[in-house]
Amino acid sequence: MKDTYYNMDCIAGAKAHIPDGVVDLVITDPPFAIEGDQLHRLYNRKEEHVVEGYVEVSRENYRDFSFRWMEQAKRVLKDTGCMYIVSGWTNLLDILLAIEHNGLEVINHIIWKYSFGVSTKNKFVTSHYHILYCKKSGCDVKFNPYCRFGAAEKDQEGSSMLYCDLEDVWVIGREYKKGRIRNKNELPVELLKKMILYSSEEGDLVCDFFLGSFSSAKVARSLGRYSTGFEINESAYLQQVGHISNIERGWMLAGLRSNEGNPHFNQRKRWTKEEMGSVVERYHNIKRTGVTDRQAYAILSQEFGRGYFSMMNIIKKSKSARSPY
Numbered sequence: 001m002k003d004t005y006y007n008m009d010c011i012a013g014a015k016a017h018i019p020d021g022v023v024d025l026v027i028t029d030p031p032f033a034i035e036g037d038q039l040h041r042l043y044n045r046k047e048e049h050v051v052e053g054y055v056e057v058s059r060e061n062y063r064d065f066s067f068r069w070m071e072q073a074k075r076v077l078k079d080t081g082c083m084y085i086v087s088g089w090t091n092l093l094d095i096l097l098a099i100e101h102n103g104l105e106v107i108n109h110i111i112w113k114y115s116f117g118v119s120t121k122n123k124f125v126t127s128h129y130h131i132l133y134c135k136k137s138g139c140d141v142k143f144n145p146y147c148r149f150g151a152a153e154k155d156q157e158g159s160s161m162l163y164c165d166l167e168d169v170w171v172i173g174r175e176y177k178k179g180r181i182r183n184k185n186e187l188p189v190e191l192l193k194k195m196i197l198y199s200s201e202e203g204d205l206v207c208d209f210f211l212g213s214f215s216s217a218k219v220a221r222s223l224g225r226y227s228t229g230f231e232i233n234e235s236a237y238l239q240q241v242g243h244i245s246n247i248e249r250g251w252m253l254a255g256l257r258s259n260e261g262n263p264h265f266n267q268r269k270r271w272t273k274e275e276m277g278s279v280v281e282r283y284h285n286i287k288r289t290g291v292t293d294r295q296a297y298a299i300l301s302q303e304f305g306r307g308y309f310s311m312m313n314i315i316k317k318s319k320s321a322r323s324p325y
């Protein structure tokens, strides 16, 4: 399932191929039920550069469809996993109802502000999408607050770069690459990078129920993650599936900006067996002092300069596998 992609309906596909609770992060950008297969009539772009066969969902079926794909997305998520759902405003109500119906909790309602380049004469120009950042109710999810900026970093005006990056309005431009074959509504790399860095770690599994141009899978691989997902449109699937394995896993990690002041100073370094062994040994020593597991993970995180959830995973793995380290 890791790095395997399926040319099929995501609901049937998830049931057939993805077991319960194995996915660390779902990033997904479903069709919006706004006649997305006809949008070229409104947009100023050359259709010969757009992959054919975009599959839209009818307005009448959208609520039921949203309820059903989200049920599967929740099932495949780990308890520590989270989900980013990109939605337009037109049928946002159905997405919000599906979140509630499936017992998911919205952590943040993010506004992604971009510039569309479409002119209007008698109304305002739509220039945002909604991103519902959700988790399973009552669960603690992975979140790496210092993955991009350190606590002490300031911009030229003296404002905290970390604070700005953590705000729930994201201003990220769309990518218009002249002459390149692309999927309708391809998400920008910067947007995907932000979600993946904040909400997963190297080696994690990212799942996209609506792959389109495989943009999420490509960025996940470039950041050292694994991915899986579904695309029902055969042309889009065949156009992209062969390219993924040509991407060197983790090549983007080296180019990430430094984040001075990050207490998780080792976060981006690869784990060695020796380091894992030291974490497990230290955990047992700390536990002898009578602290809870949560307190122990927090201490380990501070001492080893890595995230709380990395610590928890190493300890859980060492217990379940009775591993040698």
Ligand SMILES: C[S@@+](CC[C@H](N)C(=O)[O-])C[C@H]1O[C@@H](n2cnc3c(N)ncnc32)[C@H](O)[C@@H]1O
Residues within 6 Å of the ligand: 008, 009, 010, 011, 028, 029, 030, 031, 032, 053, 054, 055, 056, 057, 183, 184, 185, 186, 187, 209, 210, 211, 212, 213, 214, 215, 216, 230, 231, 232, 233, 236
């Ligand atoms: C908004 S686009 C996703 C674009 C993608 N995020 C990207 O960056 O290229 C939605 C995609 O879902 C696909 N799709 C529609 N219904 C589907 C289904 N039931 N299962 C899987 N894919 C589906 C469409 O063909 C389309 O490519």
